[in-house]
Amino acid sequence: MISKKNSKVVPIVLDGKEVEVPEGINLVDAAALHGKEIPHYCYHPQLSVAGNCRMCLIEMGTPMRNRETGEAILDDDGSPKIGWVPKPVIGCATNVSPGMHVKTESEKVLGCREGIMEFLLVNHPLDCPICDQAGECRLQEFATDYGRGYSRFVERKNVKPKRTRLGPRVTLDDERCILCSRCIRFCQEVPKDDVLGFVDRGSFSTLTCFPGRELDNNYSLNTVDLCPVGALTSSDFRFKMRVWFLKDADSICPESSAGCNTTVSSREGELYRITPRRNDLVNDSWMPDSGRELYKSVKSDDRILSSHIEQNPCTTDEAMVEAIRLLKGKNIGIVGSCKSSLEEQFLVNQISKKTKAKNYIRGHFAEDDGILLSADRTPNLRGALVSGFTQKYPKDNLLSLSQSLGKKQVDALLVIDEDLDAAQVDAANLDGVPIVFIGTQANTTSNRASVVLPSLTSFEKSGTFVNRSFYAQFFRQAVPGPAGILPDLSLLSRLLNGLTEDEEIIPDQNSVWKLMNSVRGSVLKGISLTDVKKEAVLLDSSKWSDLPFVEAKALHFEPIQKVEA
Amino acid sequence: MSNKSTPTERRIILKNADDPNYSNKIGCYLREGGYSMLKKSCKMKPEDIGAEVLKSGVRGRGGAGFPAGMKWKFLDRKSGKPIYLICNADESEPGTFKDRQIIHKDPHQLIEGMMIAAYAIQAKQAFIYIRAEFFEGARILESAIAEAKAKGFCGDKILGSDFSCDLVVHRGAGAYICGEETGLIESLEGKRPNPRIKPPYFPAVLGLYQCPTIVNNVETLCNVKHIMEIGGDEFAKIGKPNNTGTRIWCVSGQVKKPGYYEFECGALTLGEMIYDVCGGLLPGRSLQAVIPGGSSSKILRADERFSGKLKDGTEFDWGVEDIPLDFDGPMAAGTMSGSGGIIVMDDTVDMVEAMANINAFYAHESCGQCTPCREGSLWMRKITQRMCDGGAREEDADLLLSVANQIEGRTICAFGEAAAWPTQSFIAKFRDRFEEKVKNPERKKSSLQLI
Ligand SMILES: Cc1cc2nc3c(=O)[nH]c(=O)nc-3n(C[C@H](O)[C@H](O)[C@H](O)COP(=O)(O)O)c2cc1C
Ligand code: SF4
Ligand code: SF4
């Protein structure tokens, strides 16, 4: 998603057509807004401008003015006379100004592109058949679109290192590097870990890591994404899959409350990689390396793959009947999850309301990196607030649950994906309390639960997460879940329908959203599922401004300023 | 050949340089009236000095020939940021060896010029960025600065005034591109000398540490002292309009007396320089070509003729030998006076080999930042090298020209032109030699090893 922050517009003449573009933007972006591609390599909208690849050369002119009077000089036909800059200029470093004329398709411009493409290819190894970038390579794309189509180069190509380990997750092929310096600028400007640079000069310039250093920061894989060619590759994904076989789903990273927008790529139900998706309001074009590993949980050894009663496998139906039997009529304590989607949390809260249960929830906190890995290591703590599941900020590590259990105010538990033993719950207090566990991964709690119902990871279902800035963001299913596992919404609605005599709830997103919208005073009023499916929707967070949120100032995030009493 | 009398040098900058009784010690400089112009200037209003420099019309001696007074006027004084002065002493253009004469033989002249300039632009910190290979020059400058500081000509409260300006010698990073002013600034900041994109990084606005900065050549800054001595108007009378002052020409190649010679601009022609001042060519040789302004300038073929109209309206019809040695003369002949490095080539020079050597230089010195220069310079080198190694092809001349055309005007810095112009002009003027290589690929016995 490209931010449309700038509201002021200026008129420019783009290939002879007068158009309006936001003030202050550069010509690459301006042309793109009007469907014209100015090809570029080194320019990246979220990094400083280097202007080194020269692929974006275009012709530019501005209305001529009389030096003394400042008046516009007119042509014979009364239109403003345009002073064309004699040399082509780079679009990425040229900002629009009122009345500016731009040619992006002239013979001169096409000649420039042909020349740059030829130069980029003369020493390029062209190992597309074995190159991971093939299929999503700018060099391939622009060579076909703007290249000459044949080679005039008969000399020997330069030889450079082919397999350099830059760090634990990134492998470099220097021959493929087009020296655009995007990766260098990224390291300097985003994770502020200045470790990459060029050595040698001219055509022998070689990307490398500073002596004694490694590219090992938690954002290193972003260099792989922003590398326009196959020079930087992910050591994990390398040689695993041709990208044109991959199916992409728009998702949201569940790693922390930053809510990075992601693309989850799979083939035939198998996940292969997670890459960031651009959202100028949330994560620009980046995400932490750690978040990209999370797809591995789908196939991890501790994944719960079938329902259990007293640790014995059974059918979902049997488990469901037993769960309802155990919970019905009891003083239920519900341990919700900050990892559940907004829709799931809402349904869990419906169960709670209908059964007069007590709600508990545990926050998961760790160090904030001030970028895109926030101190709140769950994707949807704010969803628990928005859905009404909790009003309190979950900082007590379930101590209150332990106390309720101790006082026998709770005599049955419904636990969503939480590990009670890891929290501050006294194990002795759990003795004799039947537990119904819904979750994806086994833990001490599922091991002691009377009923275990397996559920889906965020890659196998869809839903909404509310991030640290209170953006409601929709994530789409990337792969089907393991055979026989029901979506959480279905499990929850079946529980709800079994525990109450009310009208049945249909377990689909639309129905749940209708119910959520109808809650009196909800901040979701007026917002539809279609809205959040389209783009991130900012929710009104004023209700919760007094809560002790833990996140630190970070990329696109300002903590709420609390006035100390 | 001419039967006129040999034109005589007019030494202003090098006045004392080669006097056997003159050394680079401050005593000698003071004896010759040194630092009195700094004394005078410090009592003037800074902007009045700028006005004199503007009136003098003095053009930059570093290569581009941009009027120094005008450059100073572009300084961003509104930002409130500190202003820096940098002397470009990176002198690495092949064929150029003038700045080192000044540095070695009369360093105080440069220091005085710089301190006047610093006062005029109100810089509190000045640098001399000196070519890495000039070990001796750096040492001389450092001791000269220490002498000047001890006498209050530089550093804190210059000559008891309120004006302070520190001066530091910075040894370069050993690359030609460190002489390009924005590459120099990057290097001075401790980074790779990657030239900056302009816009927005014009040194006068966003220079050293993103502060307004003036970069001038050694010879340019020395002239400032002489402008203060005689006044801008008087200075403007030396030489010719738009080509004021003297220039130090460095002549190399196959002449009898190569060396550096200081003349008033336009006081002599290229022919007079070669035949009268430098004693002509070696016995039995004839002139084949001249590169008039350092290796980056376009080559001239001995039998070329140039005609047209000068800016002042006078018509001209010149042979190579008639080209006046100033800024506008070589420009009118389609080349440039550049850094003043005149490289003379007689009939023994194999033009393809000369081209190969020039290309080797540019391929080696390209910083590698931008695509056309980085790839084009090495490609041209590979082609010409192959041609010299017996592999010349019919289409190579056209290919070379096309590669050069794909570089010119499309790069971050003027190195692109510096790399393209030699090839463009060699092909335009000596295409026959490139075609000849296809027919006679054997190297001559007399050929030297290529770079
Ligand atoms: C590739 C390249 C190399 C240069 N090398 C030098 C140099 O060695 N010395 C120098 O004075 N100017 C050099 N210049 C010119 C400088 O960029 C700059 O124009 C000059 O220092 C300005 O001083 P001036 O106005 O006094 O001539 C070079 C320019 C280019 C493009
Ligand atoms: S980087 Fe692109 S052009 Fe180069 S080998 Fe890989 S796919 Fe081919
Ligand atoms: S490795 Fe990729 S991103 Fe880095 S400079 Fe080379 S081409 Fe650009």
Ligand code: SF4
């Ligand atoms: S033109 Fe050459 S020297 Fe100048 S920035 Fe580009 S690559 Fe570097």
Ligand code: FES
């Ligand atoms: S995109 Fe590389 S120079 Fe503009």
